[in-house]
Amino acid sequence: MTPVPIVCFSDVLCIWAYIAQLRVDALKAAFGDQIRFEPRFCSVFGDTARKISTAWKDKGRYEGFNAHIRHVAGQFPEAAISPDLWLTVRPASSTGPQLFLKAIQLLEAEGGCAEGAFEAATWAFRRAFFAEGRDIGVWRIQGEIAHATGLDLAPVEALILDGRAFAALASDYADAVTMGIQGSPSFVLNEGRQKLYGNVGYRVLDANIRELLREPAQDQASWC
DSSP states (O other), X not given: OOOEEEEEEEOTTOHHHHHHHHHHHHHHHHHGGGEEEEEEEOOSSSSHHHHHHHHTTTTTHHHHHHHHHHHHHHTOTTSOOOTTXXXXXXXXXXXXXXXXXXXXXXXXXXXXXXXXXXXHHHHHHHHHHHTTOOOTTSHHHHHHHHHHTTOOHHHHHHHHHTSHHHHHHHHHHHHHHHTTOOSSXXXXXXXXXXXXXXXXXXXXXXXXXXXXXXXXXXXXXXOO
16 A cells, blocks of 8 residues: 655744654554655744744744743643743754755765664754754754764765755745645645644544545545
């Protein structure tokens, strides 16, 4: 049976994407090889200073956003959160870490590193920021995190310097626009017919996947 593809767009600095990873892991454990997640990046925190100064202008700016993050995390005790986020730890952009991670994804696809390296590195980046309060927008810290996961930095850097990682990230961003992605994380199923984004509960994702696994006839619309 062909696995159900689930395209998942996220921004590495998004709290909901950090929390959603726990649900993704649970879905992988529940469905195994019946599903296939296809991770891609979107840009929600491309310019964090502008985002905070506009979206949080009347809500306390960085202090208000920090309070929001801590409130959200308080609902999910399994998701560790540093108290310093957006107060003393303010990544300038998610573009840098996402570019670094795209290079790792390309390297893995080419067989240049161990299988699962991209997934491990992505989680390590998220943990470094949200749980440890490290500025993953800084190149030096990106390298330190990648090195700690066992990656050789030279081929990763080469994929950035020759432009291929830039092209891959640009492709993700273009696909996000084409598919009408509205937030992070966004789960796209059934060839784009079903889109779930934001704080999507496990049971909602589970129900949609089970309906697709039911394999309705081609002329029968999904009831999800």
